[in-house]
Amino acid sequence: MIIVIVGGMHCFFSPAIAQTGIGTSNPQGILHVDGARDNVATGIPTASQAANDVIINRTTGFLGLGVLQPKVKLDMRSAGLENALGLNTTTMSAAAAGAGAVRYDVINAPVGAKIEVSDGSVWSKAYIAPQKSVVVARKITSQSITQGSATNIGNWNVVRDMSNSFDATLGVFTAPRDGTYTFLLTYNFNGVVINDGSRVESQFYNTTTSTVLASVYKTFGQSMTGTPDDANATRSTQAGGSSTVTLTLSSGTKVVTRLWHNLISSGAVTLRVTSSSTDPTNPDDGFNNLTIIEH
Structure with missing residues (x-):
């Protein structure tokens, strides 16, 4: 073994296994530079100790930056956080x-x-496709929709939100980028005696500009008028439906779904939701849902 000291730089040469260490007497490859000189004298350096090292594998010739066992010709997947690769411009064709x-x-x-x-x-x-927005939510908490007044649908239970773009409490979706988005809303109310010729309107509302971007409505009639066999009483009806709209949104646009109705003359009608959110067989489960898909 020969120790050579040149200008304060410590080099280790071992002719028997043809490896060179700079800043370390314990090289792990044919050439091993310990930038911080913090490696152990014997054994294998830890991942954090090796994070500042440069090594050439003695068998493959692969170069590792902070990696003791490089898997490819240039491997810099170290335990350190500075794993960026710097590139510059070139005028080469x-x-x-x-x-x-x-x-x-x-x-x-x-x-x-x-x-x-x-x-x-x-x-x-080089194009890297962004993570597209996909939101799937359902209502498992009751909410009253006031007659004659558009009501924001909130307090959703989120099943999936792949881009973290949906505020479940407020029911507000924020477009992560310029693009085209499809909204699918299904709704169902608890049974009430409704006005004949009434309607329910689904609205997709921009909360920033206070404008309705799109609306879909469905009309309803009384399910049954009074007849002798039901004691001349009008029976209740469960009003429900679905709305699908496709919108072109700018990045940062905030959209909330709303419901408006005049099913009854005054007061409010509640949405039909499950009494047991963990039981998919509950007869009231799955009636109010929202799906948002970015194209």
Whole structure:
């Protein structure tokens, strides 16, 4: 074993296994640089100790940055948090750079910073598809809808919200980006004696501009007029329906679903919800739901 000290830099050479250590007397590869000189003298360095190291695997020749056992030719998936890869612009043609080359470009059209990949002929913008919004929610708490006044539907139970775009308490969806979104609302009220020729209107309301973006309505009639066999009493009706609208929204637009009705002359009608939210066989389960899908 030979120890060489040059200008304060400590190097370790072991001809028997042909490996070199810089800043460490315990190299783990054919070349091992311990940037912080914090590795253990014997044994395997910990992941945090190796996070500041550079190593060339003695068998494969793969280069690891903070990785003791690189799995690919350049592996920087270390325990540290500084695992970014820096790229700069280049004026090389795609053909000169060769297929598979990658650059960071802020000069050429389309305007704007971007990562580009060469296929050997042209530079093409690398596209990363965003996580599209998918919201699925259901009502499991009762809510009264006042006659003649649009009421925001809130206190939803969220089954899925893939982009964290839905405020379940307020019932407000915020568009994460410019795009097209489809809203599907199903609703059902508890039974009441309704006015003949009444209607229920589903509204999709922009809370920022205080405007109705779309509305769908359904009309209802009395289920049965008085006859001798029911003692001349009008029977109650469960008004319900579904509404589907597709909207083009700008990023940050906030939309809430609302219901308006004139089923009765005054007062409020409650939505039909389950009395046991954990029991899918409950006869009142699944009548009020909201689904939002980004295209």
